[in-house]
Amino acid sequence: MSSEILAIKDWRHPFPVEGLSLTRPWYGAWHPWRLSVDQPLIKEVVGDLKGKRVLDVACNDAWYAFRYAQEGADAVGIDGRPEPIERAALIKNHFQLDNLKLLVGDIEDRSVPLGTFDVTLFYGILYHLADPITVLKRLGDITESVISVQTFIHALDPAPELKLIREPVEEEANGLTNLVTVPTQAAVADMLNFAGFDRVYRIMPNDYSLAKKNNSNAAEQWAFFIGIKGQKELKGPGIFEITRNSPPLNHFGPVSQVVARAKRAVKRLLGKF
Numbered sequence: 001m002s003s004e005i006l007a008i009k010d011w012r013h014p015f016p017v018e019g020l021s022l023t024r025p026w027y028g029a030w031h032p033w034r035l036s037v038d039q040p041l042i043k044e045v046v047g048d049l050k051g052k053r054v055l056d057v058a059c060n061d062a063w064y065a066f067r068y069a070q071e072g073a074d075a076v077g078i079d080g081r082p083e084p085i086e087r088a089a090l091i092k093n094h095f096q097l098d099n100l101k102l103l104v105g106d107i108e109d110r111s112v113p114l115g116t117f118d119v120t121l122f123y124g125i126l127y128h129l130a131d132p133i134t135v136l137k138r139l140g141d142i143t144e145s146v147i148s149v150q151t152f153i154h155a156l157d158p159a160p161e162l163k164l165i166r167e168p169v170e171e172e173a174n175g176l177t178n179l180v181t182v183p184t185q186a187a188v189a190d191m192l193n194f195a196g197f198d199r200v201y202r203i204m205p206n207d208y209s210l211a212k213k214n215n216s217n218a219a220e221q222w223a224f225f226i227g228i229k230g231q232k233e234l235k236g237p238g239i240f241e242i243t244r245n246s247p248p249l250n251h252f253g254p255v256s257q258v259v260a261r262a263k264r265a266v267k268r269l270l271g272k273f
Contacts, residue, residue, distance in 0.1 A: 005090050012084070013063030015091055030210055031063060034123070037205045037224050038148045041239070045146045045232055046118050049073045055117040057107050057139070058125035062088035062100070065121075069100040078103040078114070080176045106176055107135055118145045126151035127182045132162065133191055140195030147197060149225040153183055155251075156219050156261060160186035160244045188225050190244040197227030204238040208251045218252035218260035 002017060009021040014028040022028060046052055050072030056065035061084045062077030069075040079085050082104045092100045105112035108131060120143040126132050139147060154163055162181035183191070189200045203224035211222040226234065234241075240249060250257055 002094060005094060008087060008090075011087065012060050013066075015061075015063060015066065017091075017094070026210075026213065030214065033207075033210050034150060034224075035064065035067060037203055038150070038226060041201075041203065041226055041234055042119055042146055042148055044234065045226075045228055052119060053115070053117040054119045054121065055114065055139075055143070056121045056123075058123070058128070059088070059102075059121075060084040061091065062102060064123060065100055065102075066091060066095070066097065068119075068121075069097045070095075072099070073119075074099050074101075076101045076103065076114070076117070078105050078107065078112070080104070080106045107138075108176070110138060114142055116142045116144060119143070120147040122147055123150040126188070127153075127165075128167070128180050130177045130179055130181065132181055132183065133194065136191045136195040140192075140197060143229070145229055147192070147195075147227040149188060149192070149227065151183065151188065151223060151225070152216075152220055153185055153188065153223045154219065155185070155221045155223070155248060156257060156264070157184045158186060158248050160184060160190040162187055182220075185223065185242065185248045186244045186246065188223070189242045189246065192225065192227040193243070195227070197229055198231060199228045199233070200242055201226045201228075201234050202240045202242050202246075202249055204240065204249055204251065206238060211251070216251065218250060218256040219264060221251055 005017050006019050010023045011020055012023055013031050052073045054068045054073040054075045056062060056077040059065050059077035059079050065075040065077035077088060085102050085104050088102050120139050126149060129135055161184050165180050165182050166178055167180055192200045216222045
C-alpha cells in the first residue's frame with residue numbers, strides 16, 4: 001500500500017508516510033499550523049474528540065479528517081472531485097482508519113446526504129463557492145456545536161460584502177464553478193449568524209508568518225473564524241467576538257493598509273477589478 005502512496009507525486013497534505021511527495025514543500029508546515037490555530041478552541045467547545053462526529057468539507061485528500069480520526073473522532077471527508085478522494089482512500093486503508101468515511105459530492109448540492117455533526121471544518125472553500133450563503137445555511141442545519149471556517153477575505157472593507165471573482169475550475173484546489181465569491185470579515189460573521197451560529201469569533205494568531213508567505217497581504221488575507229451554537233464564550237489572546245458591525249481586524253499595520261488602499265484605488269482608476 002505504501003508503494004501506491006509514494007507513486008503519487010502531488011499530495012496536498014503532509015501525511016506521516018516517509019518519502020511522501022508534496023505538491024509544494026511548504027505544505028508540510030502550512031497545514032499543521034492551521035490545525036494548531038483552531039483545534040484547541042474546538043476542543044474547548046466540544047471536549048474530548050473521541051466519538052465526536054466531524055465533517056471535513058471540500059477535504060481534498062482529507063488530511064484534516066484524517067487527523068481528527070486519529071484522535072478518535074468519527075470523521076467524514078467530502079470533496080467534489082473523485083481524484084483526491086481516491087488518494088484519501090489509500091491513506092485510510094494504509095492506516096486502517098475505520099472511523100474515517102470518504103464521500104464524493106458537491107456541497108452546493110443539497111441532495112447529497114450528510115447526516116449531523118458535532119463539528120464542521122470549512123477550510124479553504126468559502127472563497128471558491130458561487131453560493132456561500134446557501135451552503136453555510138445547510139451546514140448550520142447539520143452542525144450541532146461548532147463550525148471552523150478558514151478562508152481568504154477582503155480585509156480592508158468594513159461592510160458585509162461578497163465580491164465576485166473569476167477562477168479556473170481545472171485547478172484541483174479551486175471550486176467547481178468559475179464564478180465565485182470572496183467575503184469580507186463582516187460577511188463571514190453575518191453568514192454564520194444567518195446559518196444559526198449564535199456567537200462568531202475571529203482568531204488572530206500571534207505568529208502569522210506562514211500566511212504571509214501564502215499570498216496574505218493587507219488587502220487580502222487568510223482568516224480564521226469559529227462559529228458556536230449556544231452561549232459558550234471563548235477567551236484568550238487573539239480571540240475576538242465579532243458581528244457584521246465589527247470593525248475589520250487586520251494582520252498588517254496602518255502603513256501597509258494605506259499602501260494597499262492606494263494600490264486598489266489605482267487599479268480601479270485603470271478599470272482593473
